[in-house]
Amino acid sequence: MRLSVQEAPFDLGAESQAFAAGAAGAGAVVTFTGIVRDNGGALSAMEIEHYAGMTEKAIAAIMDEAAGRWALVDALVIHRFGRLAGGEMIMMVATAAPHRADAFAAAEFLMDYLKSRAPFWKKELGPEGAAWVAAKDADEAALLRW
Amino acid sequence: MRLSVQEAPFDLGAESQAFAAGAAGAGAVVTFTGIVRDNGGALSAMEIEHYAGMTEKAIAAIMDEAAGRWALVDALVIHRFGRLAGGEMIMMVATAAPHRADAFAAAEFLMDYLKSRAPFWKKELGPEGAAWVAAKDADEAALLRW
Amino acid sequence: MSVEVLYFAWVRERIGLPRERVQTDAATVADLIAELVAREDRYAMAFADLASLRVALDQELASFDAPLAGVREVAFFPPMTGG
Amino acid sequence: MSVEVLYFAWVRERIGLPRERVQTDAATVADLIAELVAREDRYAMAFADLASLRVALDQELASFDAPLAGVREVAFFPPMTGG
Numbered sequence: 110m111r112l113s114v115q116e117a118p119f120d121l122g123a124e125s126q127a128f129a130a131g132a133a134g135a136g137a138v139v140t141f142t143g144i145v146r147d148n149g150g151a152l153s154a155m156e157i158e159h160y161a162g163m164t165e166k167a168i169a170a171i172m173d174e175a176a177g178r179w180a181l182v183d184a185l186v187i188h189r190f191g192r193l194a195g196g197e198m199i200m201m202v203a204t205a206a207p208h209r210a211d212a213f214a215a216a217e218f219l220m221d222y223l224k225s226r227a228p229f230w231k232k233e234l235g236p237e238g239a240a241w242v243a244a245k246d247a248d249e250a251a252l253l254r255w
Numbered sequence: 256m257r258l259s260v261q262e263a264p265f266d267l268g269a270e271s272q273a274f275a276a277g278a279a280g281a282g283a284v285v286t287f288t289g290i291v292r293d294n295g296g297a298l299s300a301m302e303i304e305h306y307a308g309m310t311e312k313a314i315a316a317i318m319d320e321a322a323g324r325w326a327l328v329d330a331l332v333i334h335r336f337g338r339l340a341g342g343e344m345i346m347m348v349a350t351a352a353p354h355r356a357d358a359f360a361a362a363e364f365l366m367d368y369l370k371s372r373a374p375f376w377k378k379e380l381g382p383e384g385a386a387w388v389a390a391k392d393a394d395e396a397a398l399l400r401w
Numbered sequence: 402m403s404v405e406v407l408y409f410a411w412v413r414e415r416i417g418l419p420r421e422r423v424q425t426d427a428a429t430v431a432d433l434i435a436e437l438v439a440r441e442d443r444y445a446m447a448f449a450d451l452a453s454l455r456v457a458l459d460q461e462l463a464s465f466d467a468p469l470a471g472v473r474e475v476a477f478f479p480p481m482t483g484g
Numbered sequence: 485m486s487v488e489v490l491y492f493a494w495v496r497e498r499i500g501l502p503r504e505r506v507q508t509d510a511a512t513v514a515d516l517i518a519e520l521v522a523r524e525d526r527y528a529m530a531f532a533d534l535a536s537l538r539v540a541l542d543q544e545l546a547s548f549d550a551p552l553a554g555v556r557e558v559a560f561f562p563p564m565t566g567g
Binding site: 289303304305306308309312313334345346366369370371372373374375376377378387388389390395 | 410
């Protein structure tokens, strides 16, 4: 399992390929990639703040929890912070398991927990100014299914 | 939307990167990759038979159904046939949507339907000989959730 | 009438060929199967358990009681195992 | 005792600084908040609605009634929006 909290962009293609190639015994690999939406062509930007130190611990705890719940061969989390332009990739998750149900469930679990339990805060920088992204009730509710 | 039924290997990294980069307006990209499991190091091989002509139609119908059910920006299905060695990638699915729930649901839906409704048949070539993979009740049951 | 009949996976292996042209007056898929089964043992073996078989008419999944009128291509195969 | 207090996102913006060292005899997080709110309006503004705030003690999420004994680092922030 690997986790990286970084300001620099990551290479989704290279990461996906290396992750799948390295997951010995896996029959199923799922990846999720989060992208800064460009709202209808009006490219917005995003500033992501995080709690250095706690971030890595919180993500590691979430990954350990996933590894305990599903038969995972491997897992990967990369999450960026700092300023991102519209269309840039914010983060990715990858899971590898013998069977697809475990790979999908673990990836969705990791995403649900990263959304609401990893200390990141997004600020959208749009044409009308900057605004902190509000946490969605739906994201908190999503945790209840696990 | 793109679908390819092919004998040649595909490049997961290049496909994932190109898919995510081309999905304008997407906030979430999910990929699934199916890999020939090497059973405990004893590399097995697989022979995948398909019904040329029907295969493309069946997959296109499944993709249309997914596009009608979820707010997808784009979708991709690549499925190989012929002989594959242990560790080789069999197929991939990618979905792009504004929000993660749609991207995940559509990818799982595509996988569930590809498993049981696209005309592919897998034959495992192991140390004890060749055997057609039996359809699992769980795969048929998985369709009931949609 | 004359239809193209295709076999896949272990159905193909039991019958020993991937496709053949069949002259038939069968009204339904089930009637066609009955005609084939009456031919030779290898067909009887392939069609012994219909619950483990699927059929497609002109490349669309169908049921065993579906009519054959106007159909050009019939395919028999086990449950699919793609993905 | 002395604790390092960190602020993130709009909590940081309202209070006007990312972290500060605080001398306090507060027994719980809630007591610490009460002391901060009594200091200046910018703290009162930041802590006006506790339902929209989260707290971490030594980098673990905690509740507002958690004791502060032995804690070195307290962080206040809005609900997280990662992913």
